[in-house]
Amino acid sequence: MPTLYISKRVHPILDREKEFFPDPHRIMTRIFRPNAYFEEELLTGDIFPIGLEGQNAVVESCFLVLTGPEKSLGDIVAHSMPEESWYSYWKKKGWSIPTPVRIFQKQIQPEFISEPINLGEWGRISRLSTEGYFTRDSSSYDESSRLSSKIQQSIWKLNNGIEEFPTWTFQSEEAWQDAKNLTLNFSLYVRKLDFGFSGRHEFVLPVDLGSPSKKDFFKTRNTGSILEPWVDRIQDFSLLFTAKEGDFELEASTLLLSNSKGKYSGTWIAEVSDTELYLNQMEGILERLREFAPTYSGFGSIDSFIYREGANLRLRKISEVNFRWTMGRVLRELQKKFSLPGYRDLALFVSHKNRNVRDPYSKLFDWEKNRSWQIFPLSPFFSESGKPNPKVLLWFRIPKTEVRDPFLLADEIAGMSRATFGS
Numbered sequence: 001m002p003t004l005y006i007s008k009r010v011h012p013i014l015d016r017e018k019e020f021f022p023d024p025h026r027i028m029t030r031i032f033r034p035n036a037y038f039e040e041e042l043l044t045g046d047i048f049p050i051g052l053e054g055q056n057a058v059v060e061s062c063f064l065v066l067t068g069p070e071k072s073l074g075d076i077v078a079h080s081m082p083e084e085s086w087y088s089y090w091k092k093k094g095w096s097i098p099t100p101v102r103i104f105q106k107q108i109q110p111e112f113i114s115e116p117i118n119l120g121e122w123g124r125i126s127r128l129s130t131e132g133y134f135t136r137d138s139s140s141y142d143e144s145s146r147l148s149s150k151i152q153q154s155i156w157k158l159n160n161g162i163e164e165f166p167t168w169t170f171q172s173e174e175a176w177q178d179a180k181n182l183t184l185n186f187s188l189y190v191r192k193l194d195f196g197f198s199g200r201h202e203f204v205l206p207v208d209l210g211s212p213s214k215k216d217f218f219k220t221r222n223t224g225s226i227l228e229p230w231v232d233r234i235q236d237f238s239l240l241f242t243a244k245e246g247d248f249e250l251e252a253s254t255l256l257l258s259n260s261k262g263k264y265s266g267t268w269i270a271e272v273s274d275t276e277l278y279l280n281q282m283e284g285i286l287e288r289l290r291e292f293a294p295t296y297s298g299f300g301s302i303d304s305f306i307y308r309e310g311a312n313l314r315l316r317k318i319s320e321v322n323f324r325w326t327m328g329r330v331l332r333e334l335q336k337k338f339s340l341p342g343y344r345d346l347a348l349f350v351s352h353k354n355r356n357v358r359d360p361y362s363k364l365f366d367w368e369k370n371r372s373w374q375i376f377p378l379s380p381f382f383s384e385s386g387k388p389n390p391k392v393l394l395w396f397r398i399p400k401t402e403v404r405d406p407f408l409l410a411d412e413i414a415g416m417s418r419a420t421f422g423s
Contacts, residue, residue: 028075028113029114031101032076032121033121034060036056036058037049040052042144047136057379061379064100065097068337078101079103082097083382083383103134107131110130122324123324126140150195151224160291165231169226169227170227171224172223181210182209184209189206189228190202203230203261233262234305236303237275238254238301239252239302243299244297246294248289248290252332253275254269268406269328282317289302300322330378331345331395344397345396346395348394349392349393351421353422363421372402377394378394
């Protein structure tokens with residue numbers, strides 16, 4: 001098995017080359033680009049959007065763990081190198097983590113590329129030349145734009161009777177101004193960009209319909225959006241699927257964790273007991289999805305949620321379909337690759353703002369001492385330059401017998417994390 005390379009930082013320039021290309025005979029035919037800013041690429045029409053490199057680093061490190069020294073997904077393209085302490089933690093746990101291939105000005109070093117090139121992505125949008133340049137692939141971009149558009153998905157759901165409550169679509173900011181003429185019956189609405197990250201939405205009161213947005217991500221983009229009533233969400237789910245030329249297959253279900261404002265914070269891989277009723281209600285939905293994506297091949301997921309309507313609980317079967325990788329998919333692939341029967345898997349974003357904790361990795365070892373858990377940092381606590389990362393993604397492997405209420409346990413872990421790293 002290849003050994004882990006940890007830099008001693010002898011020379012700031014030559015050492016950087018060693019970090020990203022430790023093997024002078026490294027030949028790459030299979031390459032993976034974890035472009036978790038995929039929606040931003042669709043929105044702007046340009047790959048590698050500026051200013052999101054730090055956020056993307058979380059996903060880049062996840063894929064270094066997932067691909068492993070055997071490079072099961074190929075070499076991982078990254079904007080930066082994870083900190084040495086992160087590598088050291090994994091080494092102490094007995095794992096070997098490979099080094100990434102650095103991207104600079106949309107290019108990787110071409111001398112390491114060999115044909116035929118097999119490029120994988122978080123979301124399909126680009127291609128890679130033998131000269132090492134990434135460019136937008138027109139056919140992939142067009143297909144991904146149609147499939148990932150919240151507007152197009154909303155129209156399809158409406159035409160096929162899959163809408164549990166109304167959704168209004170606006171093709172531009174100019175069209176949004178006409179929303180002031182709508183006569184609606186809900187007390188609060190949520191407006192979402194046609195393409196956008198989880199949590200990139202704006203709450204809108206009836207009196208503010210059609211008014212200019214107060215959010216920068218709306219102000220700086222003249223793009224489409226959708227408007228939905230904000231409902232009392234009780235529980236969020238996701239169906240993970242694999243598709244081949246429009247043939248969709250259910251692979252697993254997950255429990256999604258989010259706060260009262262709908263901001264995502266983590267994922268449990270679900271047990272049958274968690275989602276039996278949900279799966280029964282979702283029966284046949286993947287066959288319906290083929291109508292919308294008859295030629296799609298790849299990973300994806302359907303986000304759903306239970307909400308309260310008066311005295312009743314209802315299921316919104318399709319909140320959104322993700323035709324790409326998701327954090328739930330990452331967790332599922334980790335679970336499959338590193339099988340641990342009798343344990344449940346949780347991926348949880350935790351706050352990291354306590355600068356007084358000089359060695360947060362030692363705290364993870366402390367947590368494990370009196371527990372039967374396994375804890376792994378899927379992303380580093382600090383950036384390559386030593387700056388604290390505000391959010392860290394932790395992977396918990398917990399005996400099933402200790403998970404009576406997955407949501408309550410996740411809340412307890414989040415509280416424990418805030419007390420240790422977040423204040």
